[in-house]
Amino acid sequence: MHYMLMVYYDEERWAQLPEAQRQKIMQESDEFRQDIVTSGHFRASARLQPTSTATTVRELSSKRVITDGPFAETKEQLGGFLLIECKDLDEAISIASRFPMVRLGGAIEVRPVIPVSAR
Numbered sequence: 253m254h255y256m257l258m259v260y261y262d263e264e265r266w267a268q269l270p271e272a273q274r275q276k277i278m279q280e281s282d283e284f285r286q287d288i289v290t291s292g293h294f295r296a297s298a299r300l301q302p303t304s305t306a307t308t309v310r311e312l313s314s315k316r317v318i319t320d321g322p323f324a325e326t327k328e329q330l331g332g333f334l335l336i337e338c339k340d341l342d343e344a345i346s347i348a349s350r351f352p353m354v355r356l357g358g359a360i361e362v363r364p365v366i367p368v369s370a371r
Contacts, residue, residue, distance in 0.1 A: 254295060254365040255336050255344040259351065260328035261358035263302055280352040288336060293347060295335040303329045328359055335365070 266274065288294040303321055310317045331353075338344040341362070348360040 258361040297334040299332040
């Protein structure tokens with residue numbers, strides 16, 4: 253079973269951290285990813301640019317509406333994702349709980365992926 257681990261964190265809080273602390277967390281995140289590559293759970297991952305670079309596309313009254321930035325004002329922003337393969341949700345949660353951003357007050361949303369062939 254595939255699970256998407258969506259990494260949420262407070263961009264403002266992140267920006268206020270000393271550079272050395274941000275570098276340490278990024279190094280730990282790289283080590284975490286390498287660990288799940290080695291264990292065979294890793295399938296894909298990517299970091300996202302800050303929400304200030306986002307564009308949101310919607311349709312209202314049959315017209316396309318494009319706005320800069322994210323749609324919702326939230327405390328935490330989606331900063332990246334990992335796609336992993338696990339035997340069950342418990343294993344996915346166990347892996348997600350080890351992600352370094354959790355210790356910094358971030359959140360990891362764990363969501364099962366529906367295979368394209370299942371639609």
